[in-house]
Amino acid sequence: MYPNEVQSYDFAFTQAKIGMALISFDGTLLQLNSALCNLLGYDQNELNSTSQPSRTILKQIQILEIVQLGKWMQSMDIDKHQFEHYYYHPSGQRLYLDISISVIRDGKDAPLYYFTQFENNTTMRLMESKLQYSESYLIEKDDSFQQLLEGLPLSLLITKHGIIQYINPAGLQLIQAESLDEVLGLSTNTIVDTSNYEILTERRKNYYSSAAIGSVCYQIQCLNGQQKYVDGFSLPITYKGESAIVGIFKDISEQMLKEERLMQSEKLSTAGQLAAGIAHEIRNPLTAINGFIKLLRTSERKNDNYFSIIESELKRIEFIVNELLVLSKPQGSHTSKPIDLLPLLEQVITFMNGEAALKNIEILPPYLEQSIWIHGEANQMKQVFINLLKNAIEAMNSSGVIRIHARPFDNEVRISVQDEGCGMTQEQINALGKPFYTTKETGTGLGFMIMHNIVHNHGGSITIESTPQQGTTFTVTFPIIATEE
Template sequence: MFRPSNSQDNNDIKNFVAFTNCFSDMISRISIADSSIIYVSPSCKRLLGFTSQELLNHSLFDFVHPNDRLKVEQAFAVKTHDTDKVVYRMKRQEGDYIWVETTFCHYEYLESQDHEQYFCLTRDVTDLKLTEEQLKENQKKYRDLVEHSHDTIGVVTFDGCWIFINGSGKKLFGITRIGEMIGRSMFEFVKKQDHEKLETAINETIKQQSIQELRDITISRSDHEMRQTEIKMIPTSYKGRETIQVVLRDISDRKKTEEMLQQTEKLSVVGELAAGIAHEIRNPLTAVKGFAQLLKQHNYADVMLQELDRIEEIVNDLLILAKPQVTSTEVTDLIKIMNKTVTLMNPQAIMHNVTIQTQFSSEEIKVECEADQLKQVFINVIKNAIEAMENGGNINIYIDDYHHYVMLRFIDTGTGITPDRLKKLGEPFYSTKEKGTGLGLMTSKKIIENHHGQFNIDSKVNKGTTVTMTLPKSLATN
């Protein structure tokens, strides 16, 4: 029970007045009998926009939101000398409402006619309330997202035991109830061959506090059916406990689709190869067959041999493509191989009004190689360059000797190749020539790669094409 003292120090009164003027929270006394406002501190102006005089003798419920009135009435109905709290909305002078929290206690003020009163301390909690509501809304959205996700989303402890899993987990693991998973280890459902990867990912998630991803993890369902999955692990907290959120995506169907596409691709390549081989071999065979019938009357053996050589050339190209690596090598002078090739190709170049010029950084450059295969590459490249210059032109061949490798450049002044066609060069049976098979360039690239080298083509329309090759001097050098 509060009794004002006649001997109360004037300084205390001044301090109290200063406190109520500066304090942002509103102090008030409310009559229990009729809920009228008996006293309110000046801070009501900042909180509600009303002056103290404008609020005095008004009922508190004149300013309480209608939907919150019952809650406030019920809170004030309990007469206790202990403090209590109630959160509700109060109307401001401008007409809007703010959320407030009022801490109040019952006491008897003997000097007043309304001696039973509530002593109240009211503060603005609008921002806090809106934040709480936004948090609840976000939590609901997250719960809905997790529950309706096609991916399996769950939470595991640091030792991999499930403590939460969403409804999609039933489909992935082949279970009837979510409860069947709670408390069980992830390792029970992962194939043994993937245990080490899973354990490493869990440890890294804990240690680095970062997201870890696993691909192609095999899950064994409760019915022993196998599923391929991708797993993402995210450090999180669950009910105040440090845990790991696990997201599992079933990629079994995607894997099957990829395998089917790969198989279709293989069949497509086989079809292209079969068509190309049949076309290329059928032409010389037709000639051989025709001239064989006339062999009795005329000497067509030379023509037949040329066509048989053509068949042999195509078969050899295919064999080189299939051969995984160089089998028989010797240290050979690359300059000699190139000079022999140029001598061989010069007659064809002269017929097409093409000049072949060479420039070598050394008179002799020794490399470990299969000489005949490299000669075939040089022939293919020079032949392509000659055929690209219908009106004549120049082919410049440069060989530069570097310490461990050799660089070769074949530069022609032909019509060049457009960027879209340049991308397709090297594919089986794609050629820029009308009767080409594409095997020559494909074979050349394969030979250089088998020699641990690199093969690149750069071209500009109406300016020409540059073929660049690099070869290690020793096959033991990458």
Template sequence: MLPYSVQRQDFAFEHAIIGMAIVSIDGEVLQVNSALCELLGCSKQELMDGALKATNIGGIQEVIRHKTGDFQLKPSQVTALQVGMKYEHPAGRNLDLKLHFSASAEAQSPFRHCLVQFENLTPVYELQEQLTQKEMKLVEKEEGFQQLLEELPLSALITKYGMIQYANQATLRLLHASNVSDVLGISTDVVVDPSSHHKLARRRTRYAEYREIGPVTYLIRCLDGQQKIVSGITLVTTYRGEKAALSIFKDITEQKMEEDRIMQSEKLTTAGQLAAGIAHEIRNPLTSINGFIKLLRSSEQSNKLYFDIIESELKRIELIVNELLVLSKPETSHVSKPFDVLGIVEQIVTLMKVQAALNNIEIIPRFPAEPVYVHGEANQLKQVFINLLKNAMEAMDQGGTITLTIQQSDSDVHIIVQDDGIGMTPEQIRSLGQPFYTTKDSGTGLGYMITKNIIHNHGGSIHVESSPEQGTSFTIQLPAL
């Protein structure tokens, strides 16, 4: 019976997870374990009968003879070497193997056999090959992507932590740069004008909180100091293995200038319409005044009726001038601040209730229980609500009800003024807002222009729905706080 230590060594050899063999100095396979049989696709008997010697692995005998002939081992000295080899598996696949040889000499005698461990490097090499292929594909994709960006007519730049890493030719032309090295490494804070830095900060905060960037419009400074307006979007991408931001921008400077020219032209057209309307509206009462003054000069005695007519026409001129002055006020600067629109509307209802009652009109409020806050100028919005309630009452000769509703959503506040008046045709609705157009017997038509301008200056909108004899509904939308 073998000693316990020998039995333990044999057990470890047989059950090792790596293929191992004991080979004599002459290349004879003395012993193999099960893991080696499984790795090489051979049985123990085939390996013991010389199958190992007949394959490429059989070259280990020559390697051992060559190495052992170069030196004389001293007692108890251990030597080891490694050899990489290709092995054609019986199943038809090639294996990359590394053979680890180790041998020891017992006291007073040279070594007669060595232990060979077979390390299968095929999975490692295959993984390395896959990684190499993927890296090559990534490089090809990145090169193709950059080529696409170079051909793009829009400005494209890639940034990391706010620093420019890449810029295409369109970006160089936009910034008036002669070479890409002029912009690489520059912070976006330098390119973006200080007046737009708050937009940069807001986008960075939005990305940090919601992982969203979205579209933006910037005022930028070119390398020669020229200012331009650009509009575009930013996407999160990967550049050279790291997360980066890809921004695509379009120069809209000329477009903005053209829009400003069109707006200025529209203002001049509106001013011309106003001037024509003013001339027409004021000429009529002036003609009446002039005529009655001539009559008074030729008359031997004063006529009270003439004075009443003159006074009435002068009041009409005063009304027109006052409304024109109010029309100009929304264009001037005013102090905006948050306020409760519910409280403002309640004040207006209280103010108008007496006049409504005299005309047999009931104002029905439908307000939420909680305050409703908007940002703006309270006195100007008071003017809006007064105008709408006055229009509603003047459209109801026979009395009726005016429903005043306030609704709030997450982003908007809606104030709805609905009456039971005579209503309007689609043609009349389309004409609303034109200077001196009115559906009332007396009026200048400027009240609705004033209302629209104030709402527009507060970032809101107004919508009209009406049918003849079915009443009219004005809906004001304002941004909610």
């Protein structure tokens, strides 16, 4: 039966993109459009058939439910109702359908049939499901990330444009803050010590110009006024949807204090070892001076030669004292300038001859007449060669020779200190320079580290050759400059 009332709407009904059907009050499909056939995956004949498959299809699209809902709508005087239903397409895909039911009435307001629309809402439902899953995943991920930050034993802070956005509990403990509210919104300038502002400013410039941040060591000012040293690194991240910086730091104050104590211990140890040699070196000229003064007292006439010897010995003592004063000066006050290495080596050898003499060791200087100029800091250079000679002396039991060679080679000079001591294995050589490693019974290993840093800062390098029970040769290499100018 094709109702006459539908004919005026035939074109819109058949051409609609949404599935439509007219259903009688007993559940018979009166009319359906091609869009519904395409949606359900069957042709019109299959849907209008009275066969078992057709009844299965009609059951799937809730024909009986539609009829029941229609009756309820009429009893409640409701003309339109909508509900959602899922349908299994012949391809196996599960479709989500929005089904809308309207009661169509004639001119006398008598109900005629049900007009139904079937809209495929599968894509929207899948998108909603994905969005819900993504939101749930992000919330779970954010919670996990927050738990990770809270439980991290290292101090962590997140900043935006230098303003603190978050600090974990370890960070709060580091800066002696009672709560997160106490530090939120503070500038990192209030925590980093003013002595490190230049480092902080430079890092910010590097970040804004090239996004490079990297590692850093800061002196910080805690909220209770206590000063600490921290070591860490920073990385760019996205925090709450905006660009930010995360910094991870550890407190190295205790480590710095221990290293300072070890450095001081190393200096005192070096001073003690040099003291014996210096005392011997000064005692010799003092003995000579004392002897010649006695001769002058007993002599009836003036002897200019005696005075020359006394004057020479006094100058020798003055030189040794001056060398001690030079070594005691703080390294930070030095400035680089052209240095003639040969006179510098002669001064160091003179200074160390006293300690060598205690063990009957002879130091042979390099035999070069021309000057060798490098650019550097004289006091630091002296410290390098004093350490090399001191190590050579300590490596030799008693008697022997320490040879110093200076050889220009292309654009560099190589100065070697060769001893006849106990030597080292390759494993011992490889371990040199590691903190607190030493081949001495009472050493700390810091002397070689200090010497290595000085050489490196002067653009040089150190090589070591050694044979057990035969001796060791330390060779330092520096770039040569053409002239004193």
